[in-house]
Amino acid sequence: MPLGSSRLKPCFHLQTSVLNANELIIVAGDLDSLILILCSELSSQCIQHTNTRNNMENIRQFGKKLFRVKTFDTQSLHETEFRRCLSILDLTGIGVGSTLGVGAYVLAGQVARDDAGPAIILSFIIAALVSLLSGLCYAEFGARIPKTGSAYLYSYVVVGELIAFVTGWSMIMDNIIAGAGVGKAWSEYLDAMLNLTISETIRSEIGEFQSNWFGDYPDFLAFVLLLIMTAVVAIGVQLSSITMFIFTVINLAVVAFIIIAGAPYANIHNWTSNGGFFPYGFPGVIAGAATCFYAFVGFDVIATSGEETTNPGKAIPLSIILTLVVCTIVYILVSTILTLMVNYKDLALYAPLAQAFSQNGFDAAKYVVAIGSLVALTSSMLGSIFPLPRIIYAISKDGLLFQFLGRVNYRTNVPVNATIVSGLLTACLALVFNLQQLVEMMSIGTLMSYSLVVISTLLLRYKPDHIGLNKQQSSNFNVFPREDSSLIDLGEGLSRRYTNAASPSGDDSDERQLSITTTFADGESDDVQRLVGKNHTFEQQRPSEVTYTKVFWLTIASILLHFAMNSILVFAESEVINGVWWYLFLLAILLTASIICAVFIWRQPQNTMQLAFKAPLIPGLPLLALFCNIHLTLRLTLATWIRFFVWLVVGLLVYFFYGIRHSKESESSGALPAVTRDD
Known part of the structure; x- marks a missing residue:
């Protein structure tokens, strides 16, 4: 075909496809700009990516701070700024003294009258069982980690720092309000025995609060009483322990008097009339149990005192269980006598237990019971204030609260600054709030602490790490002088104790003794069986x-x-x-x-x-x-x-x-x- 044929037309025309020089310069400039833009965008993306990575790393590090856990060694579990002087008897006295007060002399009459009737007995039993569930978890932790701090420390070890601080902060509120609440109950009880003379005088001479957020009137009696209790706690642990033990003995003696003196006035007709034994039905029993639960608040003071206990592995669990058992028996006996002496509908609004004797014509017993009530409430008040500075001390020593609150007085072995600050705050709350407001505020802190302890107990059982003292370390807590022996934990409940005896040659290595102790509740591991020379046929x-x-x-x-x-x-x-x-x-x-x-x-x-x-x-x-x-x-x-x-x-x-x-x-x-x- 000829070259000029239309089938062989050129694909492009040079004069229309080739750019001139000016256009090439423009395109080259655009390319430079485009490259600069791309480089700038790439650099910006890199910087943004780096910032994002840095931000993510900062967030990750911040999260680690919030959930870092407390670490320690067994040597630190022995070291303390406090004085280890509390025995099982001391701890039980502190526990009973802290717990046995408002429940017997205030709540028993209130719950029987308004919620459960004579079936308050069942309410107390249910409340005791619920308290025992948490109490057993406290007992395990107290034996495992005998340090001041209770629920705060336990959650710090397992869950993390932020949750631990919230728990400790709630415990501070709980104990402050508990002390203020018992101080307020003490004041109201005495006022009731004096026919409301104290409250009426304050109302007329000073005035009343005009807000629903506060109580009816400023309670100066409760304020002064709490300052006195704060001074007792600041003087030293031995004085506090002796005082609470004396109060507890008096309290139990008065309870025995109530049971013996009230028995002749018992009338089974009070359990069969006006709706019988279950006038409010089973829902009333449950509602009563919810209120009676707070009659058992206070046993956790035993765990808080772990750092001042001579044999914590044995003393803390046994004292917690004894405290709950003694208080349960007392509550059952007191509520039985109370509802048999007086029909539940006729129970007095104030001081129901003392008034029950007056309603039966035994006026002299009324004053004996009133004195016992005030002694019991004083013991309970002291028990609420006693652990408060120790909780503050534990948080301050970890650096989470102000350092001056963690200083221990070398003469009294008590964190005096924390005692004074917390005592003043407790007294001020009793001054301005009424009893019902204080009881409700106390409840939420207690329940949060209990919940964190049971959660920590559950999680700790499934952690691969061995935390705290094992059985042998607890049993030998005060047997071997720390400077003469060391206990090496081999895991799975196995430990070796090395004791260095001074030999005539002066060579300690020849006299080094090795003892291996094995006790098992969950079965023996392969490592343990090999060490003790037994054949093993399974792998746990x-x-x-x-x-x-x-x-x-x-x-x-x-x-x-x-x-x-x-x-x-x-x-x-x-x-x-x-x-x-x-x-x-x-x-x-x-x-x-x-x-x-x-x-x-x-x-x-x-x-x-x-x-x-x-x-x-x-x-x-x-x-x-x-x-x-x-x-x-x-x-x-x-x-x-x-x-x-x-x-x-x-x-x-x-x-x-x-x-x-x-x-x-x-x-x-x-x-x-x-x-x-x-x-």
Whole structure:
């Protein structure tokens, strides 16, 4: 085909496709600009990515600070600025003195009259069992970690710093309000015995509060009394212990008098008339148990005193159990005599136990009971103030509160600054609030502390680390002088004690003795069996970080399920009682899911560390205790939650502006486990 044929037309024309020189310059400039823009954008993206990584790292480091756990070694569990002088008898006296007061002389009459009738006996039994669930968890921790701090320290070891601070801050509020509440009850009780002379005089001479957020009038009697109790605590632990023991003996003697003197006036007709033994039905028994629960608040003072105990591994668990048993027996006997002497509808509004004798014509006994009541309330007040400076001391020593609060007076072995500050605050609260407001505010702090302890007990059983003192270390706590011996923890309940005896040749190595002690409650591990020369035919599954993570998230799920179930039981109580089917169906689903979580937790391997005391029925016991604590918490009023929220906000400001920067754990990695290390 000829070259000029239309089928061979050029694909482009040079004169229209080739750019001229000016256009090339423009394009080149655009390319330079484009490259600069791309480079700038790339640089910006790199900087942004770096900033993002830095921000993420900062967030991660901040999160580690919030959840870093407390670490220590066994040597530090022996060291203390306090004086170890409290025996089982001392601790039991402190526990009973702190617990046995308002329940017998105030709550017994109030609950019988308004909630349960004669069935208050069952209310006290249910409340005692609920308290025992948490008490056994406190007993295990107290034997494992005999240091001042109680629930604050236990949650710091297991859960982390922020939760521990919130727990400790709640415990401070709890004990301050408990002391103020008992001081207020003491004042009101004496005022009632004097026909309201004190309160009427203050109202007429000074005036009343004109706000629903405060009490009726300024209670100067409670204010002065609490300052006196603060001075007693500041003088020293021995004076506090002796004082509480004397008060406890007097209290128990008065209780014996009430039972013996009131028995002749007992009339079974008071249990059969006006609705009989269950005038308010079973819901009334449960409502009464919710109130009676606070009659057992106070036993945790024993765990707080762990650093001043001579044999904590044995003394703390036994004292907690004895305290709860003694108080339960007393409450049952007192409520039985009270409701048999006077019909529940006729019980006096103030000082019901003392007035019961007056209603039966035995006026002389009224004054004996009144004196016993005041002694019991004084002991309970002292028991509320006693652990308060020790809790503040523990938090301050960890750097989370102001340092001056953690100073211990070398003469009295008491943190005097913390005692004075907390005592003044307690007295001021008693001055301006009424008893009902104080009791409700106390409840939320107590229940939060109890809940954190049972959760920590559950989690600690499934951690792969060995934390605290094992059984042998607890039993030998004060047997061997620390400078002459060292105890090396080999794990799985096995320990070696090396003792250095001075030989004539001066060569300590030849005289070094090795003793291996093995005691097991959960079976022997392979390592232990090899060390003691036994043949082994099985390998026990051990906890790991993987199994512990499963338990942690299953525990979180259980908490949410318990919260959901209790929300229905509390806020839809009438619908549940009336049998509305879909409420019952929803409860059945939640209960089934909760049981499944408990079974999966139970299937995980537990830590086999041998302890001086172990809470039984893990995980059932702490999960049941958690359920009860959540139920009681949800029954608190909205005003109580608002007051607690205000207190919590103040605490969080203290933590984020001071505590997080001064924490003693800031020098160690937040990822380190709270494992005891034996030097």
